[in-house]
Amino acid sequence: MGHILYAVNVIANLLWEVFMCDENADALIEIGFRDVGKWELTSSDRKLDYILDGFHAKENGILLESKNSLCAFVHNEYILYIGKTAGTIQKRFRGYKNPHQRQRTNWRCNEKIRDLLNQGQDVRIYVFATTSSHLMHLCYSTFSINIAAGLEDALIEKFNPPWNGRDKQGTITETEEREIEELGEEDIDVSSPVDKVPSQGTARFEIKLGDTYYKKGWINPGVEASRELGDHDEHIRIYLGNRYSKPVISLIDRKANSSGAVRIRVNCKPIAKWFQNHFKMEDCVQAIVLDRNDILLTHY
Structure with missing residues (x-):
């Protein structure tokens, strides 16, 4: 019973923080998101890509390998989009970078990110991963709790991001839009800007x-x-x-x-x-x- 009460308290506190926070990107940091990098257009062929920056850039690359995570795209402290992935963020970002023909969510995000970048604007990337020790092992009875899935609805209800399904005449979650064909893709993004294989020991x-x-x-x-x-x-x-x-x-x-x-x-x-x-x-x-x-x- 104790571990169930702990899980309930953690979830209740997260949801309370979501609905009590201000409606800007600082609120994401308050509930556990990290500002990890930004989208860019490559100088050679103007393809969409992302870079991880800041002191913790390498560690944030590890964060992108975590499953059951949330990501948000932010412009001028304004939250434009919130999405969840059952796989890794790397896998999801590959879809944004090179969307297949039938992937409407990926196409829309790709086009909207490009529009802002072509205007010389920044689109920052925020990530929430459940690898924190107090979130990884939350269970109800013998069942693991997917915190990212539980937060997605609450975050979209709170922030009403303009890129979340507006072409369907309303704001909806990425989970509701995500096409089934993506589920079979590999988890490894070979074009990730993070070096996954260190070269030497210290x-x-x-x-x-x-x-x-x-x-x-x-x-x-x-x-x-x-x-x-x-x-x-x-x-x-x-x-x-x-x-x-x-x-x-x-x-x-x-x-x-x-x-x-x-x-x-x-x-x-x-x-x-x-x-x-x-x-x-x-x-x-x-x-x-x-x-x-x-x-x-x-x-x-």
Whole structure:
């Protein structure tokens, strides 16, 4: 019962924040969105693309790999569009960049973004992902709760974005418009501006697979390696076995250890499964810090 009440309280607080906030882009930041980048037209062929900017640009690229997320397009602090994806934001953005003939939502967004860019205006990209530790594991009984899906209706009702379905004589959610044929597309956007495969390691550490690490998949890099990693609550990718594997997306926790050393314990079930498939209890796993937001676990 306790975890159900916790989930209800988290959702109620989010919805309260939505309906009490001001009707501008600052309100998105208040409820957990990040301003991650902007749309642009390429200099060579004027194709629509996006760039991630700011100090956390690389980490925000990891954010775009999260599933069940929300995105918003903003111009001059005015919210133009809010959309949800069951897949990744990267996948959704590929549709905006290169829409298929029957994808009306993608065509409309593509054209409207282009119109503003051709006038020399900016269109910023905001993203809300449920990878925060207090959102990832919300459940009702044994069922996971999709926070992004729950917020989409409330956000569109609150902000009434002009690009959301106005060609259908009313504001509707992207979910209502989304064509079924997109669901089969791959999750990986090979044209993403983010380098997904880091080139070199900066520090190494060893994980001895005691009971907790082996069964839960937690990672404690230690004090030395932690100096090379990002800040508390930054996103991090864990590559399993090689740098070309599909990474596990987690969070950096610098509050769990009194020394401030990093602990990784969010979304670690895939890591535990990988440990159990490749190692025995009490084995040692070698790890490499590739950069502040990437760790590679190796077989050797």
